[in-house]
Amino acid sequence: MCANCVKTLLIVGPQPPSIxxxxxxxxxxxxxxxxxPSYQAILVNTSPPLDYSxxxxxxxxxxxxxxxxxxxxxxxxxxxxxxxxLVFANNLFTLTLVPLLFLFARLSRRPFYLKxxxxxxxxxxxSRKEPLRSYxxxxxxxxxxxxxxxxxxxxxxxxxxxxxxxYVPGCRPLPQIAGLLTTSTEGLRLIFLSQITRExxxxxxxxxxxxxxxxSSARVACDFxxxxxxxxxxxxLHQVEAxxxxxxxxxxxAEAASCLIAGYDALILPTHFVxxxxxxxxxxxxxxxxxxxxxxxxxxxxxxxxxENGLLVPVRDSRALAEAITQIALDRDLRxxxxxxxxxxxxxxxxxxxxxxxxxxxxxxxxx
Numbered sequence: 001m002c003a004n005c006v007k008t009l010l011i012v013g014p015q016p017p018s019i020x021x022x023x024x025x026x027x028x029x030x031x032x033x034x035x036x037p038s039y040q041a042i043l044v045n046t047s048p049p050l051d052y053s054x055x056x057x058x059x060x061x062x063x064x065x066x067x068x069x070x071x072x073x074x075x076x077x078x079x080x081x082x083x084x085x086l087v088f089a090n091n092l093f094t095l096t097l098v099p100l101l102f103l104f105a106r107l108s109r110r111p112f113y114l115k116x117x118x119x120x121x122x123x124x125x126x127s128r129k130e131p132l133r134s135y136x137x138x139x140x141x142x143x144x145x146x147x148x149x150x151x152x153x154x155x156x157x158x159x160x161x162x163x164x165x166x167y168v169p170g171c172r173p174l175p176q177i178a179g180l181l182t183t184s185t186e187g188l189r190l191i192f193l194s195q196i197t198r199e200x201x202x203x204x205x206x207x208x209x210x211x212x213x214x215x216s217s218a219r220v221a222c223d224f225x226x227x228x229x230x231x232x233x234x235x236x237l238h239q240v241e242a243x244x245x246x247x248x249x250x251x252x253x254a255e256a257a258s259c260l261i262a263g264y265d266a267l268i269l270p271t272h273f274v275x276x277x278x279x280x281x282x283x284x285x286x287x288x289x290x291x292x293x294x295x296x297x298x299x300x301x302x303x304x305x306x307x308e309n310g311l312l313v314p315v316r317d318s319r320a321l322a323e324a325i326t327q328i329a330l331d332r333d334l335r336x337x338x339x340x341x342x343x344x345x346x347x348x349x350x351x352x353x354x355x356x357x358x359x360x361x362x363x364x365x366x367x368x
Contacts, residue, residue: 192223194269266292
């Protein structure tokens with residue numbers, strides 16, 4: 001193949017090892033691009049140093065400013081060798097760095113696409129005061145495209161006048177699992193796989209497990225995987241110690257998530273995280289053919305239809321969560337049906353389905 005026929009995509013986004021979320025999506029896209037001889041990628045890694053012993057950084061800081069300069073310098077070096085730019089950005093990154101990166105792309109005559117991280121960019125825009133809101137919308141409407149991971153975000157941005165919004169969901173590769181696993185016959189084995197914070201529902205789940213221990217005869221065990229952030233560490237470990245049916249199992253590599261989930265009877269994620277879009281761990285459960293218990297929060301109902309491929313409960317409701325766990329624990333056939341439905345639904349989130357559609361949007365629109 002001639003060198004001029006190969007399209008180069010400059011990707012600005014985070015990398016693992018943090019589990020789930022945008023780092024796993026970026027890595028999945030990079031891996032899929034490696035299978036397409038017509039495309040290649042240049043990566044500008046935006047991940048901060050990982051140290052979960054520190055408190056989460058909010059707002060601006062010297063460290064973030066230093067990292068922004070480093071990202072900018074790598075971006076400038078890479079853009080001259082690229083045919084298009086794809087930037088994964090949270091709300092603060094969209095407000096601060098995206099306008100500068102887009103300006104340089106425009107000066108370099110490179111198409112620029114934004115992939116918002118999470119599903120709350122519309123809420124973020126709505127909460128900004130004038131003239132900042134108009135400025136942000138002007139930038140967003142000027143981009144070559146915005147690749148929204150949820151239909152709700154696509155609708156919200158179009159409501160602000162952004163006609164350049166496309167629906168491109170999160171994606172994961174099809175895991176190497178030999179068929180659907182049968183559900184266990186002795187008790188219910190749950191897995192919680194996420195960053196361990198209050199917003200992700202870890203404490204609501206522990207409360208629900210304690211309720212079941214006191215009030216139910218259903219045999220349930222739940223393994224927690226994921227990084228514990230410092231502000232929640234002491235409380236979480238103390239509550240795990242007080243919950244006989246709970247166990248903390250540490251970290252897991254992002255690429256091993258689906259295979260790990262496949263060994264359990266259900267994934268449970270009672271999240272009320274404000275920027276939740278389509279949680280990658282739910283997509284991974286779909287790939288594994290495992291039912292999901294989650295919340296009616298954000299765009300999660302786009303992924304999970306209550307009673308079909310999982311169960312949904314109100315946020316912060318430990319009793320409703322305990323009842324959902326009991327329902328799925330006592331009905332093995334229900335678990336099997338939900339798992340099969342999840343496996344069938346997961347097809348639309350496979351990288352070999354999503355990435356070609358994304359590339360078609362980015363490079364077809366250039367040709368037009």
